[in-house]
Amino acid sequence: MNKGLAIEARGLTKRFGNLVAVSQLDLDVPRGAIYGFLGPNGSGKSTTIRMLCGLLMPSDGKAIVLDTEVPGDSRRLKPRIGYMTQKFSLFGDMTVLENLQFIAEIYSYPRRERAGRIEELLERYDLDKQRKQLAGTMSGGQKQRLALACAVLHRPELLLLDEPTSAVDPQSRRDFWSALFRLAEAGTTILVSTHYMDEAERCHRLAILDRGVKVADGTPTELQANTGMHVIEVTSSDPYHAQLLIADITAVASVTQLGVRLRVLIPESYTNPVELVEGAMRAAKLDAQTVLSTASLEDVFVAVTLKPQSKAA
């Protein structure tokens, strides 16, 4: 695949009345990469994706998608983009085969190659047995595979996936991601939004969105290395009280409980994080082991999304 960017967005902003859904978003998505959008519900992931494919008109800013300016002549762009909506948007009252045929016709896929391409997709996405089944009656995983098959049917250069795995089981998610890697291997650029950490970790690069603002971006490893936080793991037989105590320490930015373990984030400006926590535990005569750990992607997410709050406090 040639070098360069599939998506280059500058100052992309979308307002709905008084609500700012996306604010001043800059985005660089390299060609051939799987680029992740990580963020909670309402963080502006869907809005951004919809602006990029021309479904929504940005209030401000612009983007260049596959060398085409957005907003602009999005009609020319449509045949080069595949889009998978968050909600299942194929026709529930048509069969799998009929849905695929309709998509092939709408995208003017070469008539001679149509049947072959559809068979190929039915096999690759394990829908062969469902070909005569009405799409509306299929399971979540099957619907998702059909949606992906329809989104890639016309071999788009750029695939936009809006929370594609939110309605499927873990095994289907794994299968789905191997399908994505296969597509990326073949040169397709993929922009995928998610709120699953494990999925974000699979992306080549990702951006973390929080309330419409991009709070961090980079490769998962870069993000983990640059949280600006010490990560301390505390194991205690009384994690509930330990958590209350630790949350009271001024230096602590956040405490998260994972079973009997607590993940504690302390800004890097403090040089003795372990001693701070251990001291508090000793003073309260709480039995606890404290070790310095490395940041997981979840820690990164917590760290970057907490920043505005701790600043305000």
Place this chain on the structure above:
Amino acid sequence: MKSLPRIFAVLRKEVRQLRRDRLTFGMVVGLPVMQMLLFGYAINTDVRNLEAAVADQSNTHLSRQFVAELGQTQVIRIVDSVATPQQLETLLRQGAISIGIHIPHDFDRRVLDRNRAASHLLVDGSDPTILGVANQLRLMPFGFDAGNPGVAAPQLVEVRPYYNPERRTPVNIVPGLMGVILTMTMILFTAVAIVRERERGNLELLINTPVSSLELMVGKVMPYILIGMLQLALILAVGRLLFDVPVRGSIVDLYLAATAFIAANLSLGLFISTAARTQFQATQITVFILLPSILLSGFMFPFEGMPELAQWLGEVLPNTHFIRLTRGIMLRDAALSEMPGDLAYLIAFTVVAMTAAALRFTKRLD
């Protein structure tokens, strides 16, 4: 040219979905048949056999002949005979009869005296139709028998309705009913067509494909033109078989008029579709248009009798023009070319509504 295959792709999809949508499919056939039966049988302004009672205080040869002739009109059916007009009033109040016939003692003399009414009709005026019938009875020619040559028959006005001499309501109703049924089904089907896809989420997928607004609209509308034609054939067949409604003019002209009318309604439906947010809203707006299409189009009430404002509103509705065309073609044997204004209006309406719909339907979500 990639446009045509895409239109056909949308069309095929629409037909497939329609075939599986039993409710809509049932409406295509069920609605016209049901309406035809309802309107054809139930709504009958052609009044026969109104129940009547007689108080014949004269009881002469002449008065008995008069009563017999009234009965022979079949407009009234004499069910009772009482002694006094007071008893007639009681029966009227009770609702047992609609018309009371009072013949005074001096009936024979009154008949000869042109200045006095020979008899009285006591009428239940709460129903305007009955009052109208009574007025007709008043004008009834009363043929005196030859044995009384000295008496000139008080021949008054004779009512002779043209085009529908038997005064059968279905003949008047069916041409107008075609317009009402087509208005209802065509607008409703297309009004929900795009809203339904928006509600189901299909629209978000569709507008991300290369299909254009116009291709989508045309593809969606075409199957319904065919459905409208089928409905028209169904209505004509039912009208013929059950109500003996004639098509005196050219059937080709009728279908041409119907094509223009169906196109006008479908375009209007599409326009509604772009304005409504939910299927429920689309249905509401359809009813909002349907009511004046029934009341102000000349289907129910004579157009000329309406206030000027109502006439203006009626002129806007496609159904008004279609009813004029169908009544002309079916009953008066008029040619389409004799009524160019109404046809031209339907075509103009289609163009305006379709353009407005395509302009309003942006391929965006905001």
